[in-house]
Amino acid sequence: MRVLISVLALLLAVSGAAHAQVRTVEVRTPRAFGYFLGDLVRAQADIVVDAGFTLQAASLPQSGPLAYWLDLRDLRVEETVTGDVRRVRLFLTYQTFYAALDARALEIPGFAVTFESASAHGATTATAQVPAWSFNISPLREVVPPARENPADYMRPDGRVAALDARPLWWRAGGFGALALLAFAGLARDRAWGPFRARRGRPFGAALAQLRRLGRTPDVQDPDAEAAYGDALRALHRGLDATDGRRVLADDLPGFLARHPAYRPDAAGLAHLLSVSRLAFFGPGPAAARAALPWPQLEALARRLAAAERAA
Amino acid sequence: MNETRPGDAMLTDWREAAGRFERAVGGAVVGQARAIRLITIAIFARGHVLLEGDVGVGKTTLLRAVARALGGAYERVEGTVDMMPTDLIYHTYLAEDGRPRVEPGPVLRRAEDLSIFFFNEINRARPQVHALLLRLMAERSLTAFNREYHFPNLQVFADRNRVEREETFELPAAARDRFLMEIGMEAPRDAESRRALVFDPRFHDTDALIAGIDADVLDHAAIPGIARAIQHGIQASPAIEAYVVGLWEALVRPGGAGIRLPGIDMEALVQGGASPRGVAFLVRAAKVRAWLEGRDWLVPEDIRAVFPEVMAHRVFLEPVYEMRRAAIVPELCRAVFDTVPAP
Numbered sequence: 001m002r003v004l005i006s007v008l009a010l011l012l013a014v015s016g017a018a019h020a021q022v023r024t025v026e027v028r029t030p031r032a033f034g035y036f037l038g039d040l041v042r043a044q045a046d047i048v049v050d051a052g053f054t055l056q057a058a059s060l061p062q063s064g065p066l067a068y069w070l071d072l073r074d075l076r077v078e079e080t081v082t083g084d085v086r087r088v089r090l091f092l093t094y095q096t097f098y099a100a101l102d103a104r105a106l107e108i109p110g111f112a113v114t115f116e117s118a119s120a121h122g123a124t125t126a127t128a129q130v131p132a133w134s135f136n137i138s139p140l141r142e143v144v145p146p147a148r149e150n151p152a153d154y155m156r157p158d159g160r161v162a163a164l165d166a167r168p169l170w171w172r173a174g175g176f177g178a179l180a181l182l183a184f185a186g187l188a189r190d191r192a193w194g195p196f197r198a199r200r201g202r203p204f205g206a207a208l209a210q211l212r213r214l215g216r217t218p219d220v221q222d223p224d225a226e227a228a229y230g231d232a233l234r235a236l237h238r239g240l241d242a243t244d245g246r247r248v249l250a251d252d253l254p255g256f257l258a259r260h261p262a263y264r265p266d267a268a269g270l271a272h273l274l275s276v277s278r279l280a281f282f283g284p285g286p287a288a289a290r291a292a293l294p295w296p297q298l299e300a301l302a303r304r305l306a307a308a309e310r311a312a
Numbered sequence: 313m314n315e316t317r318p319g320d321a322m323l324t325d326w327r328e329a330a331g332r333f334e335r336a337v338g339g340a341v342v343g344q345a346r347a348i349r350l351i352t353i354a355i356f357a358r359g360h361v362l363l364e365g366d367v368g369v370g371k372t373t374l375l376r377a378v379a380r381a382l383g384g385a386y387e388r389v390e391g392t393v394d395m396m397p398t399d400l401i402y403h404t405y406l407a408e409d410g411r412p413r414v415e416p417g418p419v420l421r422r423a424e425d426l427s428i429f430f431f432n433e434i435n436r437a438r439p440q441v442h443a444l445l446l447r448l449m450a451e452r453s454l455t456a457f458n459r460e461y462h463f464p465n466l467q468v469f470a471d472r473n474r475v476e477r478e479e480t481f482e483l484p485a486a487a488r489d490r491f492l493m494e495i496g497m498e499a500p501r502d503a504e505s506r507r508a509l510v511f512d513p514r515f516h517d518t519d520a521l522i523a524g525i526d527a528d529v530l531d532h533a534a535i536p537g538i539a540r541a542i543q544h545g546i547q548a549s550p551a552i553e554a555y556v557v558g559l560w561e562a563l564v565r566p567g568g569a570g571i572r573l574p575g576i577d578m579e580a581l582v583q584g585g586a587s588p589r590g591v592a593f594l595v596r597a598a599k600v601r602a603w604l605e606g607r608d609w610l611v612p613e614d615i616r617a618v619f620p621e622v623m624a625h626r627v628f629l630e631p632v633y634e635m636r637r638a639a640i641v642p643e644l645c646r647a648v649f650d651t652v653p654a655p
Contacts, residue, residue: 237654247654281549282549283549
């Protein structure tokens with residue numbers, strides 16, 4: 001039910017002409033009572049003016065705090081023109097913060113709104129005074145509540161909620177944990193951590209195996225034997241290269257022994273091997289090399305190197 | 313390891329002479345054993361040398377010492393920004409009788425006898441002067457006064473300091489390719505040499521120091537002949553030929569050879585260079601090194617010993633990497649030797 005408060009404002013201060021320009025001002029509110037602390041208080045101001053007059057937007061009240069207990073939250077304007085009158089409707093939304101100890105009436109202050117009529121002869125203004133209006137506010141509860149033994153009794157009991165089933169959460173946690181482990185395993189494999197660390201190859205072992213394969217046809221008179229001897233030297237070179245991670249030339253032997261002390265006992269053998277390899281590949285030829293380092297000695301050297309490699 | 317045939321007594325004698333030469337120069341220029349060895353190699357490979365290094369590390373002293381020990385006619389010019397090619401060939405002046413005269417300049421003054429032409433601060437000279445040097449270095453000849461001059465014994469030594477960039481002209485690629493070696497010189501690192509250089513008064517007077525070197529340790533006129541004998545006398549086995557070709561391929565296409573350097577796109581690193589002339593120079597120099605080591609066949613160590621000086625300045629990188637050349641190229645050379653299998 002809407003309660004109507006109708007106020008006819010007589011604008012005595014202004015001239016007779018101005019009096020005729022603003023025809024009526026009315027404030028309507030939904031109800032005048034039943035408000036509590038923090039409620040929104042709505043009102044509607046209807047102003048009827050002559051059609052030639054327009055609202056000056058700057059004269060409308062600004063939203064914001066009006067008093068320590070009252071805020072203007074929102075202001076909306078609707079305008080319609082019917083015949084020779086213009087109806088301006090202001091929708092006002094206030095909020096009250098008055099903490100009432102008893103039921104009492106509060107007054108919301110009025111305000112003035114300016115209208116303007118511009119013509120070739122100049123501009124005329126007219127002021128419509130929106131009157132103050134009041135509403136009743138009530139306290140939320142009694143001022144002094146009855147005394148209780150237990151202070152917790154002042155509070156309402158907790159609401160009851162249904163117990164949640166935690167099992168799906170546990171399942172999900174387990175699943176994500178497994179995924180994390182799997183991802184970690186992938187990372188460890190990519191970074192070669194822990195069990196994925198590349199195992200040190202045994203290049204001299206491989207060289208020895210190749211020497212044994214080549215040595216199955218150790219016919220010295222065979223022209224292929226020269227090639228086999230070259231292959232054997234090459235296999236040992238690859239063993240040296242792979243052990244050091246770079247190409248090892250004869251002059252690099254001291255550096256190689258410094259980096260790989262396990263082969264130091266065979267230093268003389270390695271030096272001999274490299275000088276023989278020089279003879280075979282770059283010097284007089286494999287025949288001279290075979291004379292300097294016959295096959296059995298070569299194989300024995302390879303065996304010693306492979307053994308040193310295993311021990312390293 | 314000494315496999316020199318006894319019949320090659322001439323080569324053996326010359327090896328001893330080369331040793332004397334190195335000792336004579338090393339007596340005046342301390343702590344630069346590697347640079348002296350490389351210059352000796354360049355002399356017997358008949359190649360031109362560009363020395364590069366900081367100011368005051370002894371580039372000029374080394375070259376003066378070499379010139380004195382080598383003997384033969386010696387001319388020296390200083391590169392300046394206003395030098396023109398004609399300044400090298402002739403100079404004009406008014407004689408006492410008031411008539412104009414045209415006299416041969418530094419290059420022609422000693423004519424065919426010129427054995428060392430020493431170009432100081434070569435990067436201060438203009439490109440026109442570099443262009444004149446191109447022919448002088450490649451063909452050892454020059455056209456002037458309506459005739460051809462030949463310089464059969466000529467060897468060009470040049471130096472430049474790598475610190476200054478103001479008022480200098482970068483050597484064109486073609487000129488750099490004609491130098492057998494670009495030798496980088498650093499101040500000696502060992503404390504003994506440094507102390508001597510700073511406190512021994514002998515090293516303070518360069519003129520006296522150079523004058524103290526035995527002159528004409530080598531017979532400069534015989535060197536072209538002995539150089540030819542070395543090139544014919546030192547054998548290169550098929551394995552070493554394959555090795556050099558492998559190095560060449562890896563240097564020009566490092567990505568394809570499986571070389572990886574951190575932070576560098578190997579496919580787009582090397583733009584070009586490493587010319588056939590450069591690789592031929594490499595083998596020439598390596599053969600001289602083998603001869604100096606007392607072998608009459610090449611081993612991979614010979615190639616490796618001269619590779620950075622002979623090849624590094626012939627590699628041209630993509631412009632993106634050119635600014636970091638000083639760091640990238642030695643790394644690339646090292647990686648090439650770590651990758652290509654020797655035997």
